[in-house]
Amino acid sequence: MTDSTLLFSVFKGNPELPTAVNITWSSINFKTILQWQPKPSGYFYTVEIHGQISDTKKKCILTTETECDVTDALRNVKETYTAHILSVTSSRMDNFEEPPFAASEKFTPYNQTVLGKPEIRNYTQKGSKLNVVFQDPLTPYTFPNGSFQSIRDIFQHDLEYKLYYWKDQSSGKKDVTTKSHTFEISVDSTKNYCFYIQGIIPSRRENRNGQESTVLCTSVGRNILDGRYLLKFVIQSLAF
Missing domain, CATH: 2.60.40.10 (Immunoglobulins)
Incomplete structure (x- = not known):
């Protein structure tokens, strides 16, 4: 793609589940897609968007996909965000144990979204x-x-x-x-x-x-x- 490609992984929590790698932000005209690997088997992903001043937002809860449209979680386009890709089982979402996750690089839509074709x-x-x-x-x-x-x-x-x-x-x-x-x-x-x-x-x-x-x-x-x-x-x- 012709957008910002940002790679980074940080692992926390219970390491028994695989965590996401190769996390990328893809953004054109502020439509922003988060992508990662690998395809899950026997578990799910849930995306959390953490802003500097805004509340944490959950997206694509318990998904088996490896991409998530996070556009509506980035409405303050001048804010800087970090995405956490949580690896979860359906039962683990209900207890207080922090699931393992991988964190993206920081992303600021105003500075990094690609301008589309006029x-x-x-x-x-x-x-x-x-x-x-x-x-x-x-x-x-x-x-x-x-x-x-x-x-x-x-x-x-x-x-x-x-x-x-x-x-x-x-x-x-x-x-x-x-x-x-x-x-x-x-x-x-x-x-x-x-x-x-x-x-x-x-x-x-x-x-x-x-x-x-x-x-x-x-x-x-x-x-x-x-x-x-x-x-x-x-x-x-x-x-x-």
Whole structure:
């Protein structure tokens, strides 16, 4: 995956049950999946999410899976969390003995979630201007009215976007940056251009650059050439 991969194991409690290893956080646009190994046989896993200031939350209780969606346990995205993967039998959950567990590395969603692909909604090349309109990726978190928050709603001024563009069939790439949802750049009106967009968090030390959008290309140059060819064809036809 293209996300933060964090490995760590700590063993506590009764060691008679196997404990999880290779614990990883996988997070894109704040949707966060915890993964680990091995597949259990004769026992279960229960995930505990420990925050610095929030209460401990239990997720995927008595699961035989080796992954767990912990997104809704990380709503305070600037808080730092640690996951405990408990190895349990169904009866052990009811007594006071601490089950063996493995602990993940620390994870801070705001600093470590990967920015997903922006969605390009519209683009036009008219004359010497290329205009591109795009949309922020959405997160799993919602406003009180039920609508989904975008990554811009969470990152606000920490978020910017970069447009990379180049003449079709050329290797010379240029880029421009914006904090809005649109780009307007000057181009050669007779050439086609290809481009893509990428979200960026400049303040980050790691995972600064997000996933790249789909590469799209304009077709204005082809239309001009096609029009000239069509006009030439019509003139030649009339000549006969």
